[in-house]
Every structure is written in structure tokens, then in C-alpha cells.
Amino acid sequence: MSNDRHTARVNRAGMFIVGLILLAAGAAALARGLGLRVLGPRHDQVVSQQVAAYAAGHAWFWPALAVLALVVELLALRWFLLQGRLDTLRYLNLEPDPGHGATHLSARATVSALEDDVEESMRGTRATGRGQRVRATLGGAPADPHLALAVVLPDEADPAAARQGVQRAVARLRRSLETERLPAIVRMHTIRTHL
Known part of the structure; x- marks a missing residue:
């Protein structure tokens, strides 16, 4: 098997796993939003008391988390777009x-x-x-x-x-x-x- 085929197979497997994780997370969020008991009682806090107290005491926490999420999203988007790129030479x-x-x-x-x-x-x-x-x-x-x-x-x-x-x-x-x-x-x- 050539290196290109191996890389393509690994990328497809990675996309499949990420897709399954995102599908499960989306289904769980939808079920919770509809009032079903998924991942704990309906009115449970999303973050623990310790994390909430730390975030309340440090104003930079939520903006830093948002920037980190944005960077991860952009990297994932770039990776996803590269998967659809044609195998053409420059x-x-x-x-x-x-x-x-x-x-x-x-x-x-x-x-x-x-x-x-x-x-x-x-x-x-x-x-x-x-x-x-x-x-x-x-x-x-x-x-x-x-x-x-x-x-x-x-x-x-x-x-x-x-x-x-x-x-x-x-x-x-x-x-x-x-x-x-x-x-x-x-x-x-x-x-x-x-x-």
C-alpha cells in the first residue's frame, strides 16, 4: 500500500470517528434540550462548582476558552477542506x-x-x-x-x-x-x- 493511500485511509477513519463523536454529542444535546434525562438530571449544572468559581474569579477565562475553541474549529475546518482537495500537483x-x-x-x-x-x-x-x-x-x-x-x-x-x-x-x-x-x-x- 502506498503512503498516499495509507494517509487517505487514516484521514477517512479520523473523519468517521470525529463524525460519530459529533453525532453522539449533538444527539445528547438535543435529547437534553427536549427534557429527556441524558447525562444527568435536566437542571444539573453544565460545569462543576469549582470551575464556575474559578471562571467567576478570572475575567479572562471565558474569552480565552472562546479563542481556544475558535482556533480548534479553524484547524478542524482546514483539515476537513484538505480532505476534499483533489490530488493535483503544482x-x-x-x-x-x-x-x-x-x-x-x-x-x-x-x-x-x-x-x-x-x-x-x-x-x-x-x-x-x-x-x-x-x-x-x-x-x-x-x-x-x-x-x-x-x-x-x-x-x-x-x-x-x-x-x-x-x-x-x-x-x-x-x-x-x-x-x-x-x-x-x-x-x-x-x-x-x-x-
């Missing part, structure tokens, strides 16, 4: 040996060039037509990227010709990156352009 690492320096290539520029190359390689064949769209993303690690390519073709396009155009464009990308290994997932869809 740059490719073209120098395999860090002792020789670092050469980075913008992933956005790379996929933009690939999208243009795929469209150009299919132009002039029966694979092209109105409604054609190409979308590429690079994911994985900067030193070991993988490619995801989505091609939308009009219904009159020739899928075999489109596939050959995509294969030629991906082969040119591998040569330009000077790599033998660039795993690629290509999804081709057709859309109706004629009624």
Missing part, C-alpha cells in the same frame, strides 16, 4: 538526484500543453468535431506523477482515431519529460451533437 520534479540541484516544471503549464497537443493530434482526423473537450490533471508526487485525461468527443467522432491521437500526445509528453514511466488513466466520453 509542479513536476525533473531532476531525480537532489545532489544535482532542482528542476521544477509547472504542472499547470504541462497539462495545458498536453491538452493542446491532444486536440491538435486529433484535428484533421475523424476523431475531431464540434463539442470536443480535453481536460488533463497531474497527481501523485512531484517526482512520480500520474496523469488523468478526460476526453469528450462528439457522437460522430471516431473513437479509434481519438485513442490513437491521445496515445501519440501522451507518448510525446513522456519523451519531453524524459521519463519512461508516466501512468495514465484516459476516460473518453461521447456527447450527442446531432438530434
Whole structure:
């Protein structure tokens, strides 16, 4: 199992556990608000006498607790938003040996060039037509990227010709990156352009 998959599995398990805790806490608060006996009698104090006395004697206690809760909430929100982030790269690492320096290539520029190359390689064949769209993303690690390519073709396009155009464009990308290994997932869809 790769490190990325392990991290994703740990994050999913963490989100599941946090979700269960929050669900239980919300259900308990709702039940208590409705007058059901959950977590003690209905009119019990939420905090102990000692905590209430300490908070009454120190004016900074409740604001400090509010700031702490806000910081925890913001960190949790950031973590949650990172879980939904796509596995996309910002740059490719073209120098395999860090002792020789670092050469980075913008992933956005790379996929933009690939999208243009795929469209150009299919132009002039029966694979092209109105409604054609190409979308590429690079994911994985900067030193070991993988490619995801989505091609939308009009219904009159020739899928075999489109596939050959995509294969030629991906082969040119591998040569330009000077790599033998660039795993690629290509999804081709057709859309109706004629009624």
C-alpha cells in the first residue's frame, strides 16, 4: 500500500470517528434540550462548582476558552477542506538526484500543453468535431506523477482515431519529460451533437 493511500485511509477513519463523536454529542444535546434525562438530571449544572468559581474569579477565562475553541474549529475546518482537495500537483520534479540541484516544471503549464497537443493530434482526423473537450490533471508526487485525461468527443467522432491521437500526445509528453514511466488513466466520453 502506498503512503498516499495509507494517509487517505487514516484521514477517512479520523473523519468517521470525529463524525460519530459529533453525532453522539449533538444527539445528547438535543435529547437534553427536549427534557429527556441524558447525562444527568435536566437542571444539573453544565460545569462543576469549582470551575464556575474559578471562571467567576478570572475575567479572562471565558474569552480565552472562546479563542481556544475558535482556533480548534479553524484547524478542524482546514483539515476537513484538505480532505476534499483533489490530488493535483503544482509542479513536476525533473531532476531525480537532489545532489544535482532542482528542476521544477509547472504542472499547470504541462497539462495545458498536453491538452493542446491532444486536440491538435486529433484535428484533421475523424476523431475531431464540434463539442470536443480535453481536460488533463497531474497527481501523485512531484517526482512520480500520474496523469488523468478526460476526453469528450462528439457522437460522430471516431473513437479509434481519438485513442490513437491521445496515445501519440501522451507518448510525446513522456519523451519531453524524459521519463519512461508516466501512468495514465484516459476516460473518453461521447456527447450527442446531432438530434
